[in-house]
Amino acid sequence: MNLLSQETSPYLLQHANNPVHWKAWNVNSLAEAKEKNSLIIISIGYSACHWCHVMEHESFEDQKVAEVMNKSFINIKVDREERPDVDAVYMKAVQLMTRRGGWPLNVVALPDGRPIWGGTYFRKEEWMETLGQLQQVYQSNSEKVIDYAEKLHQGIQSLSIVDNLKSESEFHTTDLSLLVQKWKEDFDLDFGGMSRSPKFMMPNNYHFLMRYAFQKNDMKLFDFVNLTLTRMAYGGIFDTVDGGFSRYSVDNKWHVPHFEKMLYDNGQLVSLYSDAYKLTKNPLYKEVVEKTLSFIERELMSPEAGFYCALDADSLNSENHLEEGAFYVWKIPELKTIIGDDFELFSQVFNINSFGLWEDENYVLIQNKSLKDIAKSNTISEATLQKKKQFWEKILYIKREKRAKPRLDDKCLTSWNAIMLKGFVDAYKALENENYLNLALKNADFILKNLWSSEGNLYHNHKNGKSTINGYLEDYCFVISAFIALYEVTFDEKWLQYAKQLTDYSLEHFYDEKSGFFTFTSNLDEALISSHFETEDNVIPASNSVMGKNLFQLSIYFENSFYEKVSLRMLQNILPTIEYPSAYSNWMDLALHFSEENKELAICGEKALEYASKINALYLPNIVLAGLEKVTKLPFLKDRFVAEQTLFYLCQNKTCAAPSTDFQKIVSNLI
Template sequence: MNQLSQETSPYLLQHANNPVHWKAWNANSLAEAKEKNSLIIISIGYSACHWCHVMEHESFEDQEVADVMNKNFVNIKVDREERPDVDAVYMKAVQIMIRRGGWPLNVVTLPDGRPIWGGTYFRKEEWMQTLGQLQEVYQSNPDKVIDYAERLHEGIQSLNIIENLKSGTSVNQEDLTLLVEKWKEEFDLEFGGMSRSPKFMMPNNYQFLLRFAFQKKDMNLFDFVNLTLTRMAYGGVFDTVDGGFSRYSVDNKWHVPHFEKMLYDNGQLVSLYSDAYKLTQNPLYKEVVIKTLSFVERELMNAENGFYCALDADSLNTENHLEEGAFYVWKIPELKTIIGDDFELFSQVFNINTFGLWEDGNYVLIQNKSLKDIAELNHIKVSSLEKKKIFWEKILYLKREKRSKPRLDDKCLTSWNAIMLKGFVDAYKALEDKNYLKLALQNANFIIKNLWSSEGNLYHNYKNKKSTINGYLEDYCFVIAAFISLYEVTFDEKWLQKAKQLTDYSLEHFYDETSGFFAFTSNLDEALISSHFETEDNVIPASNSVMGKNLFQLSIYFNNSYYEKVSQRMLQNIISFIEYPSAYSNWMDLALNYSEQNKELAICGDSALEYCHKINSFYFPNVVLAGAKKVSNLPFLKDRFVADQTLFYLCQNKTCQTPDSDFQEIITNLI
């Protein structure tokens, strides 16, 4: 057993019995490398990563490989979810070296941490041969290795340089239109998403495109977003039996997923489908939200109201071997036994045919026709088929529960919990299920109690009643966004005050005045080989773009011009240099806040919360909402309460209309 046995991360603990002398990333491990003048192997992955498991089995569990690694290297294992800062720096290095990245991420560095070589997955022989060559070169010609490391280090640092305009130019809304037109060239008009595989859900992309289509009245774009959401919900990437989305689809039709289920995906997708339901009233979207939240509450929620990270892609098959997707797939004989006389109809709904076949006789359930079309084809009522589908899914769920379940990553991450918290709030807005708000509030209190220290900083991780890692910008930005969303449904100003407190802490410990952006790590943390400014939106929006949106909204609530200045400066320094819209969709969403369509609405009076719920049931992405049932000192609401009346204050561009008591008139003016 190696030093990883002392860790709490499920991923690190998976490697605790490897013959490799693994150490965790910490000051002692790094100091040992310097003291011995040894090269460092930094191997980065996460618990739900299939190819991480494969490389572990082929190489890290092998004594021959371990002997090579232990003899000449200091070996450090990193959970990328616990240490996204370390992952980001070395991912940049690998992308510079081989023009791609992924996990497992394996890097060899000098004793001071500067990388000299790296890649992703390696087979045993290639791994051993490369390590031998690197050690030989380092011993025989260290100057050559150090020179390469210096040049690579310069390249890594250059990626952090963002041209700083420091200008007061306004956001040109036409630029957004041009970017969207360019983006449309990548659309898959048959299956939705982008015309490529694998396909990631990228929920923030579709949050922005849905809003853009709504505000610009672009029906073709609106139809494309609906196509995408429908195809994702139909696809095997969505677990129709138990709810929840897998991480991505390996094919172009959303059929066969990479089967791990991540908390951050499901939190964002609940928000997306909730918004789409408000706009369309499509029952499929409602079904997706309800099933996904049921899955999260059942499988990913702990007794303290925190949310776990993920379910693994791998599970034990009938031969008791770990196999990707074993828990989720079906074979025809088993389905015939379970479904019985309805098997033919079931096969039409879920494509137990060549369209739904994966491999080795395994089927991943996928729809490609609506129940209405299938019902008409079979001369039965749609309601009858809907009931059958519900029944089929229930008996498949009961049967599947007898299988060996995927492994659980049972740590809690602050940023991901906040994303899921906001998902519950957005679902509450759309469906008005009070249980969703209750769970959101419980999780918010879990964060406050366990992940927010008395010194004012957030922690990043929590497990076994311990938090050990200082929070990153992603933790602050998503908790702030989640607390703002709680205010939007409760009008409880404590959530805004807590959001402001975290924002001010972020400005003090993360904001870099020179660049105009927030660093990913606190200035209280020990520096890595390169600082990191997260500006590109990915499967999770960039922490800087989320902070930009938070600052915009808080600047209105607190009439804080500095918040607005920081937000606008960040946006202006990004928007002019966007080449790939999909990597900046959350920035583009922030840019829409500066359009003429953006409005603020204050509701003051005894019925404020009642009207709040009504407003939240509409899709108004362009409205900043506030309100109070009594006198409020919140700057945006100050002097707006009038006893025995409920008044609406509609504002635009910091100019407010005359207070109005006619709710329907307000709705008309918001549309």
């Protein structure tokens, strides 16, 4: 057993019995490398990563490999979810060296942490041979190795530099239209998403595209977003039996997923499908939201109301061996036994045919036709088929629960919890299910009690009753966003005050005046070999783009011109640099906030929450909502309460129309 046995991360604990002398990333491990002048192996992954498990089994559990690693190297294992700062720096290095990246991420570095070589997955013999060569070169010609490390280090630092264009030029939504037009060239018009595989869901992309289509009345674009959401919901990437989405699809039709289920994906997708339901009233989208939240509450919620990180891609098969997707796939004989006389109809719905076949006679359930069309071709009612489908899913769930479940990563990350919290709030807005709001409030209380210290900083991680790791910008930005969302449905101003406190803390400890952006790590933390400014939106939006949107909203609530100035400055520096729109969708959404179409609505009076529920149930992405049921000192609402009246104040460009008591008139002016 190595030193990882002292850690709490499920990923690190998975490697605690490896013969490799693994250490965690900490001051002592790094100091030992310098003291011994040893090269460092930095191996980064996460608990639900399939290829991380493969490399562990092939190499890190092997005694010969361990002897090579232990003899000459300081071996450090990193959970990328606990240390996204470390992962970001070394991912840049590997991308510079190999033009690609992924996990497992394996890097060899000098004793001071500067990388000299790296890549992703390696087979056993290649891994051993390369390590031997690197150690030999370092011993015989260290000057050459150090020179290469310095050049690579300069390259990493150049990637970290965010140009401050000091631009104060105005931008117009026509600028966005050019970017959207360019983006459309990559659309898959058959299955939705982008024309490539593997396919990641990228929920923030479709959040923006849906909003843009709505505000610009672009029906073709809306049809594409609708196609994408429908195909994802139909696909094997969505677990129709138990709810929840897997991380990505390995093919172009959303069929066969990488089977791990991640909290951050599901939180964002609940928000996306909730918004889509508000706009379309498509019952499929409601079903996706309800099933997913049921899955989250049942499988990923702790007794303390925290949300766990993930379920693994791998689980034990019938031969008691770990196998990717074993928990989720089906074979025809088993399905025939379970479904019985309805098997032929079941096969039409879920494509137990060449379209739904994966490999080794395994089927991943996928739909490609609506229930309405299938019912018509079988001369039965759609309602009857819907009931059958629900019954099939129920009995499949009961049968599947008898299988060995995927392993659970039971740490709670602050940023991911906040993303899921907002998902529950957005679902409450769309479906008005009180349970969703109650769970959101319980999770917010969990964050307040366990992840926000008395010194004012957030922690990043909570496990076994302990909160650890000083928070990153992603923790602050997503908690602020979630607290603003809670305010929108409760009008409890404590959530705005909490959001403001965290924003002011972020400005003090993360904001870099020179660049005009926020660093990923606090200025109270030990510096890594390079600073990291997260500006590109990925499977999770960039922490800087989320902060930009938070600052915009809070600038309105608190009439704070500095917040607005910082937000606008970031946006003005980003927009001229955009080449790949999909990597900046949340920034483009922020640009719509600053457009002429954005409005603010204040609902003031004893029935404020009642009317707020009606507003929140509508798809109005261009509205900043505020309200009160009694006198307040919140700047945006100050002096707007009138006893025994409910008044609506509609504002635009810092100018408010005369208060109105006509709700329907207000709604017509919002849409």
